[in-house]
Amino acid sequence: MYAIEIKGLKKSFRGMYALNGLSMKVPVGSIYGFIGENGSGKSTTEKLICGHLSKDAGTIKLFGKDYTDAGVRVRVGALIENAGCFPGSSIYMNLKMQCLNLGISNADEEIDRVLKIVRMEQNKELKFKKCSLGMKQRVGIAMALLGSPALLILDEPINGLDTDGMRIMREILVDITENYNCTVLISSHILGELEKIATHYGIIRQGKMVQELSAEEMESRARVFVSFKVGDMQGAKKALEKMFKNVREESGYLRVYDEENTEAIVEYLVSKGYVPSEIKKNRVGLEEYYIELMSKKENA
Numbered sequence: 021m022y023a024i025e026i027k028g029l030k031k032s033f034r035g036m037y038a039l040n041g042l043s044m045k046v047p048v049g050s051i052y053g054f055i056g057e058n059g060s061g062k063s064t065t066e067k068l069i070c071g072h073l074s075k076d077a078g079t080i081k082l083f084g085k086d087y088t089d090a091g092v093r094v095r096v097g098a099l100i101e102n103a104g105c106f107p108g109s110s111i112y113m114n115l116k117m118q119c120l121n122l123g124i125s126n127a128d129e130e131i132d133r134v135l136k137i138v139r140m141e142q143n144k145e146l147k148f149k150k151c152s153l154g155m156k157q158r159v160g161i162a163m164a165l166l167g168s169p170a171l172l173i174l175d176e177p178i179n180g181l182d183t184d185g186m187r188i189m190r191e192i193l194v195d196i197t198e199n200y201n202c203t204v205l206i207s208s209h210i211l212g213e214l215e216k217i218a219t220h221y222g223i224i225r226q227g228k229m230v231q232e233l234s235a236e237e238m239e240s241r242a243r244v245f246v247s248f249k250v251g252d253m254q255g256a257k258k259a260l261e262k263m264f265k266n267v268r269e270e271s272g273y274l275r276v277y278d279e280e281n282t283e284a285i286v287e288y289l290v291s292k293g294y295v296p297s298e299i300k301k302n303r304v305g306l307e308e309y310y311i312e313l314m315s316k317k318e319n320a
């Protein structure tokens with residue numbers, strides 16, 4: 021069973037399709053990284069799942085049930101755009117009001133529980149407007165966690181956070197999925213960060229799913245390359261191209277793709293009079309995988 025299963029989802033704004041037959045499968049227990057360029061339809065998808073927008077066509081199932089099912093709706097928490105907090109009220113008061121909205125009876129206990137998850141139990145009395153951006157995002161997540169949702173939907177929660185803010189957010193999201201039985205759908209442009217936590221990826225373009233894959237699948241498909249510097253980059257590149265198929269110059273380094281045998285490359289270069297330095301074996305990361313996938317689609 022999937023936490024989210026979408027088929028043929030369509031949504032248009034003023035006659036223009038934002039989503040044009042989107043499909044999506046988010047496994048239970050995953051941290052699903054939702055990736056796509058600006059305007060590709062990520063936020064629209066998330067708003068539809070949350071019922072903030074109405075769809076034109078298609079089906080959305082959450083935990084096997086139609087997304088309008090009241091029993092399933094209460095299992096969804098979301099942080100889309102901003103936390104929707106009252107700036108002049110304390111974190112505690114904001115959470116308390118949300119507890120009242122949701123009909124949560126043991127509010128104080130529940131507030132302590134969610135503040136602990138987002139590591140903010142010491143900041144209960146702080147006014148929302150006094151919070152840093154990172155803290156505001158965490159309060160937003162605390163709000164979304166009220167009532168123990170089984171699915172958490174987060175739209176760009178790490179945008180604008182500093183390194184420490186991102187690290188804390190990473191720890192929180194892993195904690196939520198591993199220890200609180202929650203599935204997380206997270207959209208982000210910060211692929212390097214996403215890569216550290218996501219177990220699955222969905223890549224969307226112009227309102228359609230281009231590819232869904234697990235982190236393991238991405239890892240196994242990702243190309244390996246050997247990178248190094250030499251004094252005469254152009255000369256070395258020409259020489260390498262006679263022997264190896266995929267040679268590229270990237271950010272001041274020569275790269276030979278799809279070649280596992282570093283020694284063979286080095287030996288060949290030296291035999292041609294080029295002595296390489298800073299030799300490194302790498303694997304293409306999420307960012308490059310994404311860029312390559314997008315350029316293939318563009319040329320298709």
Ligand SMILES: Nc1ncnc2c1ncn2[C@@H]1O[C@H](COP(=O)(O)OP(=O)(O)OP(=O)(O)O)[C@@H](O)[C@H]1O
Nearest residue numbers: 033034037038056057058059060061062063064065
């Ligand atoms: N309320 C709206 N009214 C009109 N057009 C909209 C509305 N919401 C979204 N759109 C359009 O739908 C398309 C998809 O937008 P969406 O916000 O879902 O993209 P996104 O992938 O979240 O982009 P970003 O990375 O910039 O957040 C865009 O062309 C956008 O202009």
Ligand SMILES: [Mg+2]
Nearest residue numbers: 062063064175
């Ligand atoms: Mg968006």
